[in-house]
Amino acid sequence: MSLVTRFAPSPTGYLHVGGARTALFSWLYAKKQGGKFILRIEDTDLERSTQASVDAILEGMQWLGLDHDEGPYYQTKRFDLYKEVVAQLLAEGKAYKCFCTVEEVDAMREAQMAAGEKPKYNGMWRDRTDHPSDKPYVIRFKNPLDGVVVIDDMIKGRIEIANAELDDLIIARSDGTPTYNLTVVVDDWKMGITHVIRGDDHVNNTPRQMNILAALGADIPKYAHVPMILGDDGKRLSKRHGAVGVMQYRDNGFLPQALLNYLVRLGWSHGDQEIFSIDELKDLFDLSACNRAPSAFNTDKLIWLNQHYMKTLPAEQVAEHLAWHLAEQKLNTENGPALTAVISVQAERVKTLKELVEVSRYFYEDFSEFEENAAKKHLRVVAAEPLALVQAKLAELSTWDAANIHQTINAAAEALGLGMGKVGMPLRVAVTGGGNSPALDQTLYLVGKERALARITLALDYIKQRAESN
Incomplete structure (x- = not known):
């Protein structure tokens, strides 16, 4: 059987770095095994799901380069399928109608807590047939009453949950819409998902979903629950720790290669290796090497990786992302x-693409004023003569390249008997x-001859005005 993984985010916000790491693990596992990676948008929460969030998820996946082999599928377009499965479970006696009101269920749970028991639905409509004709109802799954559910988790190891701990969960609301645990089960079944790799906040859902799959006679996938990402204070990563949305990292000037490399090392390792290309990860990634404990996000480490990739990636690749920032x-x-x-x-001089834009503005944008402190220190009256001489010699250059520019600046300094600092700064x-x-020769070369000469004129005018005002 072909291996199939999936990433199934809910479009209720941006693509969180935790979700991106889960997507990366699922994607890598499928790629390594020659399998298939499916993208599924779980948008059944109609009140909270938005198109803007869908767009943000798709944009984040595209920016990271996590391409899907199938999808994106949308659960809101599969309601007919879910209704068929609910009807099947009802017909087979594996689900039932529950006419309890919300108030009745709340009272039930309060009484259980008062008695020191675990609060859960008590199954009062599980075997009843005296159904009222004028009351709304939900559909509940008939969870097994005895036995245990065993999850052979590929990261956490063996997990056992007694069925007595689980209640009969709702699989269809009173308005007929399916609930999360039902839609996930049906989609994983119908899409042939063989490996479910997701955050460990879903561990409690897994035994319920396995029981529904078993009731449907479906193959049960293997599960791998990835520990959460924490902030440096040990609490769950959130906005108070800084950027947590994938596209915020793009906006802040990080390369996708750096973020991917950083995320894969949050909870997974291959010896002491820190730097991984995507091709290496496809070859080396192994779920069994994932940590069972949560990982702490370290922005300084991400910055270090970003600097590495800015310096070592082919400039053409970096330029694709730099162009976006320049346009912004x-x-x-x-x-x-x-x-x-x-x-x-x-x-070599910056940490992020955003910084690179800021220190490179003068290559693309003319200016009318000089940085105050720099001008005060270096554009003094004594600088007029060397600037004028350098300008004259640069104007005579027939070939504008770094070597000729370097030679010209040195010649001007020698002619005036000045050190390079008195001319160069x-x-x-x-x-x-x-x-x-x-380096000054490289800077002038990239600024261009016409622009460089015009700016020297601007500086000479500034010095003249400064002298006249004193």
Whole structure:
């Protein structure tokens, strides 16, 4: 039988990094085994599900590169199938109508708690046939009364739950709509899911779902419950810890390769190896090597990985993502250097793509003012002569490249008997607007001859005005 995994998010918000890690584990396991990965949108919570959340999930999966072989399937388009299965369970005596009101069920549970018992539905309509004709009802599954459910969890190991601990859960509401545990079971059955890899917050659902699958005569998949991700304070990861939505990491300037590499190491390891390509992960990933304990999110480690990928990925790949950030900042790159060239000189100097945009603005955007502190320190009257000489010599260059620019700046410094700092720093501020940039020859080359000369003129005018005002 072909291996089939699935990722089945509910569209009630963004794609959380915890969900993204679960999707990654499911995707990798299918890819390693030559199986199939299905994307299913569990949108039966009609009040909370939104199209915006669906779009956010699809966008997040696409950005991460977690492509699906089938789907996306939408549960709201499969209601007829669920109703058929509910009808089948009713006809076979494996489900029943329950006419209890919400108040009756609440009172039942309060009495049980008062008696020191576990609160659960007591099955009062399980075998009754005196059905009223004028009262609303829900459909409940007839859970086995004895025996145990055994989950041979691929991460957590053997888990046993006594059926006596489980009550007869609702599988269809009074308006006829199916509940989560029913839709999941039907979809996993009909889609041929062989391995369910999901968060361990679903452990309590698993025995219930296994019992429904058994009642339907369906094959029961293997289960792997992934421990949750915690913040650095030991509490469940949430917005108070910073970004938790996948696309927020994109917006903050992280590469998908870095986030994927980081997420896979949250709870899984292969020796001491830290850096993994996707191809390596497809070959090495193994659910049995996942930790049973929760993992703590460490943003500093993610930043370290992001820096690594910015420096080591082919510049063409980084440029694809940098282009998005430049567009978001409305920077026109048509009249500037190639993104790959900027990445080659800037990647070592920043932590994120967002920072890279900020320190690279002068390559694509002209300015009318200089950074105040840098100008005050370096665009002084004594800088006018070296700037004017460098400008004149640069204007004479017939070939504008880093080697010629480097030679020209050195020649100007020698002609004036000045150290490079007295020439280079005023020139850097003049051409970039500030005091930081890559190597000066590379910076001028990428800024371009016409732009560089015009900016030196702007700096000379600034120095002149500064002298006149003193």
